[in-house]
Amino acid sequence: MIRHLQHYLLLTMILGSLGCQTLHQHKNTPVIVQPADVPKELCKATIPEYVIEPPDILTIDALRVLPKQPYALQPLDSISVQINKSNGEPLFNASASIDPAGELPLGPEFGSVKASGKTIGQLRTEIKRLVNETYSEPLVGVDLVQIALLQQIAGEHIVSPDGKVNLGVYGQVxxxxxxxxxxxxxxxxxxxxxxxxxxxxxxIFGFNSKFYYVISEGGGLGDQVTRIPFTGNETVLDAISNVEGLSAVSSKQMWVARPGRNMDGGEQVLPVDWQAVSMRGDTRTNYQIMPGDRVFVAEDKLVAFDNHFAKQVAPIERMAGVVLLVTQAAQRLVYFEQSGTNGGNSGF
Incomplete structure (x- = not known):
């Protein structure tokens, strides 16, 4: 009788520790009546014009980048030089870069000439003077092919946290x-x-600033949040596939929570009929995902209850285990003491 009473008290303590958590349900999700034209599969909307934000990566191509005149040549600038005799016979025709020392190579016959710090006109005069030492009345043409600083404009540029791109010596924009x-x-x-x-x-080289989120309740063991880059063509089905489907603790209940307010000033919550989308190919609730959307997947209530029950019972189980261990040790100690006493009293 006493043993049954102890079991009853232990069960009462366990159920009392659970309180009102057993089989708790989500509060009813606020279902807002959405317009019929909410973008969905087979009826998608065009995404608004992309807005650049950190940390997007931009690709910049320089179509026309010419220095303001007069431009003083610098090392690594690329120069095209044509040298002909007075009768038009070519002597030198090539493009070369000004070396770090400021010299422009003109081939083995003419050596090099100081170019850094000069304008195109000054360089043409200097080359003509050099060639004139060997050939009378030479015809010299000099053109600026590419400036070295162009390399700091063209290419890939990441948008920094302050919203600027770095253009090297030209500063930030x-x-x-x-x-x-x-x-x-x-x-x-x-x-x-x-x-x-x-x-x-x-x-845009890298679309790094627009995301949506898939949030899966963990059955009382913590929620899982997955951030997925937004590409502009995803639906709810795509979002679930990007997290490799529903987990063992997930239910079929899900909805899309969209930032901002709807036309009536209420929350934008779009319930999803997962079985209709996945089993029957129904597109009515397979909504098109927008930047910032939260696809929320609710937990399975039985799994959540089992996990909660296990968390509540675990301390009691440990305490009962300790009590049982101490009781067994005490019983063995009493048994050995009684055995020793009985053995000492026995004899002939």
Whole structure:
């Protein structure tokens, strides 16, 4: 009788520790009536014009990058030189870069000439003077092919946390919050301080600033949040596939929580009929994902209850295990003491 009473008290303590957590349900998700034209599979919307944000990566191509005149040549600038005799016979025709020492090589016959710090006109005069030592009335043509600083404009540029791209010696330009055409205009306006009517092309190389999230309840063991890059064509089905499907603790209940308010000022919560989407190919709730969306997957209630029950019972099990161990040790100690006493009293 006493043993049964102890078991009853232990069960009462366990159920009492669970409180009102048993088989708790989510509060009813606020279902907002959405317009019929919510973008979904087979009826997708065009994504608004992309807005640049950190840490996107831009690709800049220099279409027309010419220095303002008069331009003083610098090391690593590329120069095209044509040298002909007075009768038009070619003597030298090649493009070369000014070396770090400021010299422009003109081949073994003419050696090199000091070019750094000179304008194109001054360099042409200097080359003509050099060639004139060997050939009378030479014809000399000099053109600037490419400036060395062009390499700091063209290429891939990451948008830094302050919203700017770094153009080397030309400084930094703020592009965060701009569209691609707006960023092109801003960069060209900045470069016009140093260059003559610059023209560039801007594109997005790395779309790194737009994400959506798949949040899966963990059945009382913590939620799992997965951040997925936004590409502009995903649906709920794509989002679930990107996290390798539903886990063992997930239920079929899910919805899309969209940042911002709807036309009525309420929350944008889009319930998803997962069985209809996955089993019947129904597209009505297979919504198109937008940047910032949260695809929330609710937990399985039985799994959540089992995990919660296990967490509540575990301390009691450990305490009961300790009590049982101490009780068994005490019983053995009493048994050995009684055995020793009985053995000492026995004899002939």
């Amino acid at each position: 703020r592009v965060a919050g701009m569209s691609i055409p707006e960023s092109k205009q801003a960069i060209e306006a900045h470069l016009s301080t140093y260059l003559d009517k610059p023209q560039i092309a801007v594109d």
